[in-house]
Amino acid sequence: MTRRSILVLALVLHASGARAADDPTAQAEAPPAPQGPVETVEVRGAAEGPAALDATAFATVIRAEDFADRVTSVPELLREAVGVQVKSLGGEFATVSIRGSSAEQVVIYLDGVPLNHALGGGVNLADLPLGQVESIEVYRGFTPAGAPAASIGGAIMIHTRRAGTIPSASVSTSIGSFGSGEAIASVSGTRGRGDYAVGFDGATSSGDFEYLNNNGTPHNPTDDRTLRRVNNDFRRGHLSGRFTIRGGPHARFSVATDLFARRQGVPGLDCCRSPEARSTTTRLLVRPELEMPGLLGGRLLARVAADYTLHRQEFDDPEGSVGLTGRKTDDIDSNRSHGPEAAFVLAVPRRQAISILASERWETATLEDRRLPGPTDLGTASRRTTVATLEDQIALGTDRLILNPSVRYEAYDSLFRPGAAGGLVVDLRGGRNTTGKIGFRFRATDALTIKGNFGRFLRLPDFIELFGNQGSVQGNPALVPERGRSADLGVTVATSRREQGVLRHAFFEAILFETVAEDLIQFVPNSQEVVRARNLDRARIRGVELSLALALGRCFSGSLNATHQRPVDISGRYTDGEILPGRPLDEVSAGAALDIGRGRAFYEFTFVGRNFMDTLDTPSEALPARYLHDLGYRARLRKGLQATIEIKNLANEHTYDLVRYPLPGRSVQGRLAWEF
Template identity: 30%
Template sequence: MRRSHLAGRWLCLALSTSGSALAQQAPPPPQETPAPPSPDAPGGEPFRVPTVQVVETAEAPAPPDSASRRDPSGALTVIHVDGFGGAARDTAAMLSTAPGVTLQDVGGYGQSKSLVVRGASSNATLVLLDGVPLNGPGGIADLSRVPAAMAERFEVLRGGAGARYGSGGLGGVVNIITRRPGAEARVAGELSYGSWDTALGWLSASGPLAGGEALVLVHGGTSSGRFPYLFDPSPTLPGDALVEQRRTNNDARGAGGLLRLRRELGGGFSADLMGELSFDERGLAGTAQNPSADARQSGGRGSASLRVMGTLPGGVRTNARAYYRRDRIALAGGLWSQSEPQVQQLGGVELEGRVLLGGWHALSALVSVGGESVTAADTNEASGGDPAWPRASVMAMDEVLLWDGQLTLAPSLRVERAGPYTLLSPKVGVTVELPADFELRANAGRAHRAPSFLELYVRQGTLLPNPDLRPESALYADAAVVHRSEESFASVGGFASLYEDLISYEAYPPGAARPYNFANARVVGLEAEGEWRPHPLLSGAFSYTLTVSSDLQRDERFYLRELPYRPRHKLAARVMGGPRWLTGRMEVVAQSAHALTRDGSMSLPGRAFVHAGLSSTFGSRPELTVSCEVKNLFDARAEDFVGYPLPGRAVYLSVAGAFSGTETP
């Protein structure tokens, strides 16, 4: 067996237009895709046309907690933020360009945005910030509270992830990797202004500090949210004229900061400290048919993590991490008003190790302990007051190389205790190297999601808790064929998931709703993605997803009907071209019609949005980039979720600058 296969033979792609490096690196252990220089990395640019690279090396393996290392055969997309360029970049919109990912959008800057991955519910997608879980008390991570300014890249792992990430990853995991410190002094920033008085900005400084590297970034944004939309005053009368109205109580504002510190500790060990703080406030406008004039939400989040990495005697590569997050949400006005804010706290420590044995397999193990709690004004008797519970888990994985590294098997198992629930999540992954730069990936396993505190214990407005809920679970399998070259990347694959004991809110008289384990569901589909760079000044990327869902509840009203909020077809395509001084880009994002109710009586029309932009970059010390972006170029009027209007055409202008102490190459 050749040790080089396991020590780091890999293929990677730094993307053309959407900035995604799509995934699976050749078997283990794959290295991280070399990221395009970020605005805070020495020699980086606020905007650049990315390049396609193929790299083979056995040096500097990926961190143990990277998605490519934790799940070497999984369906992984890496999206680099700087690959999108332009003004008013949005975290949720960028993530929705990945295959298998659908966005649920309440509409407008700062309004709630969540993801559905491979047909799983939005609270069954685990979202992490540098490994710190962001899923709030209700189990749903609101991506509107994560500005793109903080992120360097996103790791989108599709498919059940219970074996490697624990409870919550039925559909997949999104890890938001924040900007890295740089070894050279650098100051960078960006200001954007556009439609509906939307203003965004960030400023960062990075460089050496006390023998290490540091990054400080501050960000903020505001919008009135008063965009026009088409309103149907008589929805029961087909064919009546639509009336244009403007959204009210749809304003939003937020601000925050990020601190990153990195330092070499000696002996082959390094430490990385991350601290993040944010505050936000927004109006809750309600749906078009049921607007809310006074409902408001305010919140704040603080999170921190400390990671120490190194190699112990015997070649054991270790990763130790401690993390903490505090999330506060206050609601006022409307039906959701509460007398006290709701505060969730969670924290934990984990130790992960990996060792190469005999040159033909690598063992990984992880032990983690922690806990979480929620303070709430109105809890049921089963909670015993403010609900809190401990968490603990143990994970083991082996990566076995066969036939001179042409076949890699990666079985793994996680045993987890989440409060009163014991969860067992097995998985096996397979990677096969084929002739002519082709590769086959396949995975099968089981994942779980324990009910959230809100679902079990907390009354919030008209939503009632149910302490008798059981965990949701998923049986899943997927396979894909991948091809890579120096100029292109392509992947085509299929997936299937069986979701069991799904939790859904049902009407609970008089006028309330309560969650129940009501049914099973089946989701099968196809994912295709590709990237192509035929010329240094031209690049393109696309992704397509076919999702076919079936409700397996034994009720003739619902049996075998498609699940709500799961469009059957979703397409994202992007092209970018031109020299540095004038780069143009165009993007198309489309999805088909889909059901809004389980009986199929109501549906949401399909939609297609076209976005276009131009950027010009000048100089190097300092460097200046001016951009113009037109979102929804053809002013398509659409709604999302259960009747929330989406913005029409919007224009944004931005100016970005960067200055470093060294000459940009």
């Protein structure tokens, strides 16, 4: 491998959301990056290809062409990926976990900006509309060194659409059951040395599907009733844009913007309806970025970026029907974050590429409850985080063996200043932590690859865990970060793609993984109505991931993803040896597609095993297994114009998720899309 090709490979592996392949001039200036650093799982059709940030990690890449003929969403696509679990409330709220992690232990990025905020809670996947998404990368168990924020479960990178070499535009509209509808429009083009891509999408739904209400008595079926979901409606709008200017062969400046707004109902559990609670979410994201490839005679890539994010959420519960205490609330949480980052990739002799990342982030959250008697200002929490990473990618034996060690240093300080509603000033000393990861990829033959990784990561306590919410949650400033060590080992077998023949392509992957997490933060009751966060639990998750993809003949393609895991409590307390709640042992997703003339028929199957909901694994409280079947057909009506009809939950199964939130039954959706 030449020094120049090492740099190109490092650029592809390290640039966060801004790859050379996205720029036609960059493609002309440098040879393409070698394919195959990361063999990926076929999620739908042809989802294989290199993930951008880590050559040795096991990752899934989902591209726009993989879901172009479907009426789907980000949560549905992630649910089909191996090793990924999605928890849904049956409306506009869903979170993701990877390899048995919690939702808080997965960092989600949008165009290089981390969406997890220090106020707490996992990222709501419904805040990520699919209409403007170009690709999704799922890193299982490990966070790449090129990402400024890391955690125990892994990372998900979402990239929005960019301008191509030819101006284009597209529009689509869809309608479906339960009063659902969506409209999407996008346009992109070039002008001189610059290009642009702008997109808009809006959606609405009443969410009034039928479900089985057990009236809070799961052991007494005589009082069960079939009702319609109420207060499950939503409306959302989303506008995104990216503008790029090329300043010659060694400079490229871009600005990415994203504006999102949604208003929705909060319907409550199956037995305990919440007819009045509402939630409003707004998000603004701005990220300018300057890339300077090809410096020092082609040996150095430099990238400098900054971002600003505003996230505001209001939750109004005038009847106190949501939560354990019955307290009426009108909470407003505003979270602001900003910070710079700089990354450098240097190609050095002996087939090495050294990568350095430095970032700093300031985050401030203001809390208010308008239903408090008297002053409503609860206070302001702030955090400053400094991150530095160092990665050395070493290629040996004409790229047959790649070693990828990295180290990450994090320093943070947190502060809470109470508002007029009262409280004490809490100034934490913060902490300093050093973690790291080492991985390898060995290409035994052109078809067989062996990979493995070992590393340590952590998750910082969020503001609610540290400082509480002046209500039923009491904070604990003495909390330490959750820590975890992860290891995996797997083999990938992939044949070369052929245009003709009985077997055009085959892909198989088998992975063993283990994660041991310590100092897990749990809320422990202090009294009948107050809980306090403490570092108590220790857990071990072991499992296996299997993936298979086939392309047979001229018309058929199929995929199968299966995950078996055993997430066990090893805290030494009375729950020792029990399965962790909310983590099913088995999940399977399968898909098949058949090209028929000018159309394509496709089928999706999803299985989610029995899911315990309490720490003692009470069988009667467990959610039953789910078997879901989806069927659809896409027809090409004319050049650029296609129509899709899809039936979800074909058998009309009444299913539940996450402490008995009902999920929709059978639904029918249709879409008309035009590209020109």
